[in-house]
Amino acid sequence: MNAPHPQPIALQGAGLVKRFKTGRTHIEVLKSIDFDCRHGEMTMVMGPSGSGKSTLIAALSGLLRPDEGKVTALGEDLWSQRPGRIDKFRLDHCGFIFQGFNLFGALTALQQVTTILKYKGYSPAEARDRAAIALTEVGLGKRLEQRPAELSGGEKQRVAIARALAKDPRLLFADEPTSALDGENGQIVIKLLQRAAKEHGAAVICVTHDPRLEAYADRIIHIEDGRILDDRRTADVAAQAKQSALAGA
Ligand code: ADP
Ligand code: MG
Numbered sequence: 417m418n419a420p421h422p423q424p425i426a427l428q429g430a431g432l433v434k435r436f437k438t439g440r441t442h443i444e445v446l447k448s449i450d451f452d453c454r455h456g457e458m459t460m461v462m463g464p465s466g467s468g469k470s471t472l473i474a475a476l477s478g479l480l481r482p483d484e485g486k487v488t489a490l491g492e493d494l495w496s497q498r499p500g501r502i503d504k505f506r507l508d509h510c511g512f513i514f515q516g517f518n519l520f521g522a523l524t525a526l527q528q529v530t531t532i533l534k535y536k537g538y539s540p541a542e543a544r545d546r547a548a549i550a551l552t553e554v555g556l557g558k559r560l561e562q563r564p565a566e567l568s569g570g571e572k573q574r575v576a577i578a579r580a581l582a583k584d585p586r587l588l589f590a591d592e593p594t595s596a597l598d599g600e601n602g603q604i605v606i607k608l609l610q611r612a613a614k615e616h617g618a619a620v621i622c623v624t625h626d627p628r629l630e631a632y633a634d635r636i637i638h639i640e641d642g643r644i645l646d647d648r649r650t651a652d653v654a655a656q657a658k659q660s661a662l663a664g665a
Contacts, residue, residue: 426619427476427587428452432485434471445471446482447642455586458613458620458632463639469623470591472639476621477510477589478502490586507536511580511618513609515592517572519564525551526560529579536583550582551575554608570601577608581616588612590622594629606632 434446445468453459461469474480476487478494487494490509494502512518519528529547534540551560554574564572573593580588590609594602606622610632613620622629630636630650638646 423454423456423617425452426455426490427621428488429472429476429482430486430488432472432475432482432487434468434475434480434482445642446475448485449639449642449644451476451637451644453619453621453635455619456613456617457634458610458622459635459637460629460633461621461623461637461639462625462627462630463645464625467639468642469639473589473591473621473623477512477587478506508583509586511583511585511588511612513573513576513580513588513590513593515595517564517569517576517596519572519575521564524561524563525556525567525575525578528575529582532579533582546582547578550578553581554578555604568601570597570604573597573601573605574608577605581608581612584616585618588618588620590620590624592623592625594624594626599628602626602628 429449429451432446432449432451433444435442435444449472451472461472463469471480475482476489478489481495489505492505494505497505520531523531526544526547529550530540530543533543533546538546548557548560551557554577556571556574556578559567559571564575567575573596588609593609594605597605606629609620609622612618613634622633633650635647635649637644
């Protein structure tokens with residue numbers, strides 16, 4: 417019936433627990449989370465504010481060490497590595513997109529992208545070419561010399577996406593990437609993330625509480641109070657709806 421999932425697993429978390437100490441109490445923010453996602457797929461992580469979404473992607477992406485559990489990223493046991501190795505892993509393989517864009521105020525759109533590419537080891541000329549291509553792909557080919565103050569919110573987020581995609585990351589993490597944007601710009605941004613999955617084979621993990629984005633997901637994970645409540649592929653959802661329609665006919 418259903419074809420096996422064609423794409424390999426890119427990222428897997430097993431038994432992830434994270435606690436924070438606030439004053440004298442510990443709060444458990446991740447309560448033994450099992451998570452995986454595949455190359456070429458857009459996985460949406462949804463859930464109310466404070467449910468642990470940002471903590472989860474921080475643990476999965478090497479930004480925040482979990483107290484328990486294991487993260488296997490592109491076949492590597494991420495948290496068993498030396499800190500320097502984790503930093504290198506992030507630089508080589510991960511792209512990040514945040515709600516607040518996280519651009520450098522003093523740099524032009526082009527420089528935002530070339531800086532990270534040079535840091536990764538590209539020559540200045542290669543970095544420039546790659547950056548210009550990445551910015552053109554997100555529709556900013558004519559805005560290369562603009563600084564953040566001269567760009568709209570939607571344009572700023574597209575610069576952040578170009579910066580993340582220019583290094584062709586295998587893992588792309590987006591934390592509420594559309595929440596500072598209006599509907600139209602949000603849609604442009606989410607379609608670019610979808611393209612990173614479909615055309616570049618990245619595993620895209622997108623945290624959002626915007627239900628309008630569900631339509632772009634291959635898989636939707638609902639998290640509440642540090643636990644996964646629901647995990648389904650949208651193809652399964654569509655198939656289920658079809659089945660029950662047929663059963664009802
Ligand atoms: P979400 O992204 O779903 O809104 P978060 O992962 O940011 O949720 O946070 C989950 C819970 O953990 C919240 O109650 C938050 O206050 C708490 N929290 C997050 N980071 C820290 C921290 N560094 N120290 C203490 N508590 C934190
Ligand atoms: Mg958050």
